[in-house]
Amino acid sequence: MRSAKRMRAARRGLLLASLLAAAGGAHATGEPSIIPLPAQISMEQGSYTVTAAAAIHVPPGDRAAADAAHYLADLLARTRGLSLPVLDDASPSRRGNIVIRSDAAASVKQAEGYVLDVDAHGISIRARDAAGLFYGVVSAWQLLTPDGSRGAVTVPGMHVVDWPRFPWRGLMLDSARHFQQPAEIRQLLDAMAQHKLNVFHWHLTDDQGWRLEIRRYPALTQIGAWRQPPGGDGKPYGGYYTQAEVKDIVAYAAARHITIVPEIDMPGHAQAAVAAYPDLGVTGTRPAVSIDWGVNPYLFNVDDHTIGFLRNVLDEVMELFPSTFVHVGGDEAIKDQWQVSPAVQARMRSLGIKDEKALQSWFIEQMGQYLAKHGRRLIGWDEILEGGVPPSASVMSWRGTQGAIDAARLGHDVVLSPAPTLYLDNLQSRSGDEPSGRLSIQTLASVYAFETVSPALTAEQARHVLGAQANIWTEYLNATWQIQHAAFPRMDALAEAVWTPANERHFDDFMARLPAQFNRYRQLGIDYADSAFAVDMQGKRSRAGDRIAVALTAQAPAATIRYTTDGTEPGAGSTVYRAPFDIAPGTTVSAVTFADNGEPLARVRARRFDGRTMSSIDGSGMQACAGGDLGLRVPLLPDATSPAPVYNVDVMRSCWKIPQISLDGVSGIAVDGAWLARNYGLAHDAAKVVSRAARTSAGELEVHVDSCDGPMIASMPLPTGSAPGSTWRVAATWAAQAGSHDVCILSTAPIRGSLSAIGRVSFVSSVASDAAR
């Protein structure tokens, strides 16, 4: 076998040859856009054209091949307009057209692998198992959709031998914080399968909602699935999955070789369950289903009744989900309630357990043993390592990667899903047009660079690394389009990190294969993010103010940026951006990145540069104040589904810094903001929320220069009547300032009421003509 490097070089060389050979042929595009990149691929002579007259052939009685064939036929019809029949007439020697067959002798390295050949006679897919055939079909579909057009397509000759790097290639979706319809779940599962991902970790219960019907305990969903959102119209927010819907979804996933790992979170994140059945809780009182994101205090108690309840729940969970692994959470369970409860303390003593962390271990092990008795395995978040990891447990490492290292060293199987890299609720660019989410920016490149196996592990320990997954937490992802924006194309980067051999992964090569994937997304109706290819524009005014130097950037390192300055859409013939250029105030710059083949890679971004727009700053131009963290970009109301408005907030400090802005000729400020729900479970950090003295009842926005302790140049009373979701504009003028300064804007609003948030700051110029230019 050739080394990976030489295979790569050979691939490139032959690719060039086949491109030249195919010149003038049907759809001669670049490198075959298979994502994730196969383990081995070599380009061969010849090519094959699939037309509307083609058929997909499978051997009679080869059920796995027939299933894969039908999946391919369906996908091709949807995305290429080719309706190919599936015929069960493939003899062992059959060649030509598309042939899919189970083949115990297929030379794949391991389970889920496949061999795919394209030559002048046709396309052949062989595999030892059903998953391998399915993945072969997914690769074939990608080869047959190299561009956005419909109808006949020519595939270059090649030999692909492919298998996954890890058995756990996952995606987690939080259906508790926001609820997704079954159809949305199915669409996500379908897309996962098309990325060769095979584990869907379904976060079904949390403080803000219990989403799984349990026949024995109907109140879990009658009460626990509904919450009363702040600032809403009085209608409860919620929803749940009936057992019939779950069975459907599980079958839909299984047909795509995806295992669904359900998560029932315990002993923390239990507030919705306790709201339904207060006797499961510690205090005996009934809380509301939570409306606060973060860490809430409600824990399950540790008595026999509650342990029995959870076992009964697991019975129904196991009945619905055939997965070997069942996830029992274990995260963020602050122990306050257990610490002050005489009953819990008595139980702890009678069990001979030394502290609450060890009590959590005992709790989790009760579940672990119960699952083991039923032939299942327990997995939990890395907090289950605290207080002694239960012997039967596997660990999902989220607080960085140390949990995975520790657990693997102790001989436990682990799955990597570290925050912030694999937390897709983080935004993916600094652009102001990104929707709500967490504000640690995790770009496509940073997800791509993720390495599942820590170099700190020995080869023996690394055998415990099952794989990795990305997590879609949905506190701020309220609608399908937001989930899709967060997931795509970072899911492509994840797929390559968990499927492709480590030494075959190259970001530039990956980026070159993405445009074809974007075409598939459009065909499939997936609202992907173009953030990695979007053009960001920064303008800098000359001293005299008569010229503006505009700099254009995009994350994609190799993308060609083209732009116009006359208001027209940039096309393949527009000026290529090479260095910052000068424009006169009042000019609109429109820019977009292009692939080598002349196709645009993103939506056109346009911006008019004049005195007014340049002195108007949105969240993307704001930073945290010293010692703070603008950690979140939140919508106007907790369940809002529109892209705007959004507000970057520091819930601890309510403070924003605008770095180095020229105050020459600036005579005042106008701030567009809103009152937001202060719906955060801050647990032990609650005491750290900064409270400032206010002079008026709703507090003020204070403007300081140079630092937050620097001179105050304006103070604007905030409007009273601070209902969450109400927007406002406040303004002030000030005595002339000179030079460039950091500007600090802080809020003195009372920390018990709504959260004051600023969305846009406009510096008002005293030179009227300048604003008009």
Ligand code: TNX
């Ligand atoms: C922490 S990750 C959590 C979740 C949140 C997430 C992101 C984990 C095991 N717990 O409850 O949704 O941060 O906001």
